Amino acid sequence: MLSMLAQQLVNALSLGSIYALFALGFTLVFGILGVINLSHGGLFMLGAYAALFFLERHWPAWLALPVAVLVTGIIGLLIDLLVLKQLRRQRAPHLMPMIATIGATILMTSLAQGLFGAESRHFPLSFFDNASLTLGAVTLPYAQVAIMVIAFGTMITMGWLLKKTRLGIALRAIAESPRAAALLGIPVERLFHLTSFLAATLGGIAGILIGLSFNAISPFMGQPMLHKGIAAIILGGLGDIRGAVLGGLFLGFAEVLAVTYLSSEYRDAFSFGLLFLVLLWRPQGLFGATHLRSA
Amino acid sequence: MPELLHLSAVSLEFGGVRALDEVSLSVQPGQIYGLIGPNGAGKTSLFNLITGLYKPGQGQIRFKGDSLLGMPPQHIAQRGIARTFQNIRLFAEMTLIDNVMVGMHTHLAYRFWDLLLRSRPFRRAEQQAREQAQTLLERVGLAPYAYALAGTLSYGNQRKLEIARALAMQPQLLLFDEPVAGMNPTEKNDIQGLIRSLRVQHLSVLLIEHDMRFVMGLCDALTVLDFGRVIAQGSPQEIQENPAVIAAYLGEEAPHAG
Numbered sequence: 001m002l003s004m005l006a007q008q009l010v011n012a013l014s015l016g017s018i019y020a021l022f023a024l025g026f027t028l029v030f031g032i033l034g035v036i037n038l039s040h041g042g043l044f045m046l047g048a049y050a051a052l053f054f055l056e057r058h059w060p061a062w063l064a065l066p067v068a069v070l071v072t073g074i075i076g077l078l079i080d081l082l083v084l085k086q087l088r089r090q091r092a093p094h095l096m097p098m099i100a101t102i103g104a105t106i107l108m109t110s111l112a113q114g115l116f117g118a119e120s121r122h123f124p125l126s127f128f129d130n131a132s133l134t135l136g137a138v139t140l141p142y143a144q145v146a147i148m149v150i151a152f153g154t155m156i157t158m159g160w161l162l163k164k165t166r167l168g169i170a171l172r173a174i175a176e177s178p179r180a181a182a183l184l185g186i187p188v189e190r191l192f193h194l195t196s197f198l199a200a201t202l203g204g205i206a207g208i209l210i211g212l213s214f215n216a217i218s219p220f221m222g223q224p225m226l227h228k229g230i231a232a233i234i235l236g237g238l239g240d241i242r243g244a245v246l247g248g249l250f251l252g253f254a255e256v257l258a259v260t261y262l263s264s265e266y267r268d269a270f271s272f273g274l275l276f277l278v279l280l281w282r283p284q285g286l287f288g289a290t291h292l293r294s295a
Numbered sequence: 296m297p298e299l300l301h302l303s304a305v306s307l308e309f310g311g312v313r314a315l316d317e318v319s320l321s322v323q324p325g326q327i328y329g330l331i332g333p334n335g336a337g338k339t340s341l342f343n344l345i346t347g348l349y350k351p352g353q354g355q356i357r358f359k360g361d362s363l364l365g366m367p368p369q370h371i372a373q374r375g376i377a378r379t380f381q382n383i384r385l386f387a388e389m390t391l392i393d394n395v396m397v398g399m400h401t402h403l404a405y406r407f408w409d410l411l412l413r414s415r416p417f418r419r420a421e422q423q424a425r426e427q428a429q430t431l432l433e434r435v436g437l438a439p440y441a442y443a444l445a446g447t448l449s450y451g452n453q454r455k456l457e458i459a460r461a462l463a464m465q466p467q468l469l470l471f472d473e474p475v476a477g478m479n480p481t482e483k484n485d486i487q488g489l490i491r492s493l494r495v496q497h498l499s500v501l502l503i504e505h506d507m508r509f510v511m512g513l514c515d516a517l518t519v520l521d522f523g524r525v526i527a528q529g530s531p532q533e534i535q536e537n538p539a540v541i542a543a544y545l546g547e548e549a550p551h552a553g
Contacts, residue, residue, distance in 0.1 A: 169389070176388060184460070
C-alpha cells in the first residue's frame with residue numbers, strides 16, 4: 001500500500017515536471033511579451049513530431065531530440081517574427097495575438113495531420129522495454145529517470161538564467177517596464193524574439209517528454225496540454241515563474257492521485273475541480289501579485 | 296572638439312498646442328548644463344525628445360554630430376545618452392544591484408552561446424559587471440542595501456539609485472530630471488559633489504532642477520524656458536541678472552545665487 005503510494009508519487013513528480021516545463025514557457029511569454037500565446041500547445045505537439053521525424057530517419061536519439069527542440073524554437077521565433085511582431089508594431093489590442101496564435105496552432109495541427117496522419121504514433125525508441133532502476137519499493141524505468149532529469153535540469157537552468165545573469169536581469173526589467181528597459185539601452189525587440197525562441201524550446205521539450213512518457217503522440221495533443229498549461233499558470237499566479245512550476249507539479253499530482261484512487265475517467269474532472277476550489281480560496285493564484293520580476 | 300549635443304530650432308506640438316517652440320541649445324563635452332523654468336515650461340518634454348520618446352515636429356537634434364531624429368530610445372541610449380526621471384522609474388521588484396546591472400546590458404561582453412556554456416569570458420564578464428555595480432552603489436552611498444528591493448528605498452535613495460543605474464550605462468551625456476527633488480540639504484550636497492566628479496571623467500550633464508541654489512552653484516551654463524520658448528541663455532551670473540527671467544519667475548521664487 002505504502003509502496004504503491006511511493007510509486008505513484010514518483011509518477012506524479014515526473015508527469016508534473018513536464019506540465020511545469022510546459023507552463024514555464026507559457027508564462028515566460030506572458031510575463032515578458034505581455035501576450036497569451038495560444039500556439040504554445042501547437043509548439044508542444046510540433047516538438048514531438050519533429051522528434052518523430054528525425055527518429056524515423058534513424059538519427060540517434062542524442063542528435064534527433066536536440067535538433068527537434070531547436071526546430072521547435074525556430075518555429076516559435078517565426079511565429080513571433082511573422083505574427084506577434086506585426087501585431088506589436090500596429091499596437092493591436094490584446095485579443096488579436098490570442099486569435100492569431102489560435103490560427104497558428106490550427107495551421108500546425110493540420111500540417112502534422114497531413115504529413116503524419118491523424119492516428120496516434122509512437123517514437124521508434126527501444127529503451128521503453130529496457131530495464132529499470134529499483135530503489136527500495138519503487139521501480140523507476142530509465143525513461144522516467146531521463147524525463148525527470150531533463151525536465152528539472154531545464155527548469156533549473158532557466159531559473160539560473162533569469163535570476164543570475166545579466167540577460168535574465170534585462171528580461172525581468174522588460175517584464176516590469178518595457179519602456180524603461182528601452183531607455184536603458186536594452187534591445188527590447190531582440191529579447192522578445194529570444195524569449196519566443198526559448199519558450200518554444202521549452203514547449204518542444206515538454207512535447208518530446210510527454211511522447212516518451214506515454215509512448216504516444218497525436219496531432220491533437222496540444223489542445224488538452226494548453227488547457228493544463230493555462231490552469232497551471234493561473235493556479236501559480238499569472239506571469240510568476242515559481243508559480244507556473246508549482247502549478248504544473250500540482251496538476252501532475254492531482255491527476256495521478258485521481259487515477260490511482262478514483263478512476264482514470266475522472267482524471268481531468270478531478271484535477272480541474274481541484275483547481276476551481278483553489279481559485280475560490282485564492283483568486284489571485286497561489287503566488288498571485290508577485291510576478292516574473294521576482295523570478 | 297565640436298558640441299556634444301546640439302538642438303536647433305526644435306518644436307513640439309500636442310494637439311495644436313506648442314509645447315516647445317524653436318528651442319536651440321548646445322552642450323559641450325565636460326559641461327554641466329542647466330535647464331530651468333516654471334512648471335509646464337517644456338523641460339521634461341525636451342528630455343523626452345532627446346531620448347527618443349517624443350518625435351519633434353520640426354528642428355534637428357544632433358549628438359556627436361549625428362542626427363538622433365527617428366531613432367528608437369534604445370539606440371539613443373546605446374549611443375551614450377542616459378537619463379533619470381522626474382517620476383522615478385526603477386524596477387521596484389528587483390534588487391538594487393540588479394537595477395544597476397540592467398544599465399550595463401549594452402556592454403555585454405559575451406554571446407548567448409557563452410552564456411549557455413557558462414564559458415570563461417561569460418563568467419569573467421558577469422563577475423566584473425557585479426563588481427562594477429557594487430562600486431557604483433558605493434559611489435552613491437547605497438552599497439549597504441545592494442541586495443534589498445528597490446521598492447523599499449526612501450525617495451531620496453531611489454533618486455540616487457537611478458543615478459547609479461544611469462552611470463552604469465557608461466554614457467557620455469547624462470540627463471537628470473530633478474535629481475535632488477525630495478532630498479535633504481546634506482543629500483543635495485552629496486549629489487552636487489557626485490555630479491562635479493563626473494566632469495573630471497569628461498562626462499557632460501544636462502539637468503532640470505527647481506532648486507536655484509543647487510543649479511546656480513553647479514552649472515556652467517543655463518537655458519531658461521518659459522511656455523516652450525527659450526527666454527534666456529548664458530552663465531548663472533548672466534541668467535540671474537536677466538530681466539526676462541526675473542519677470543518669468545514673478546509669483547514664483549526669484550532665482551538667486553546661493
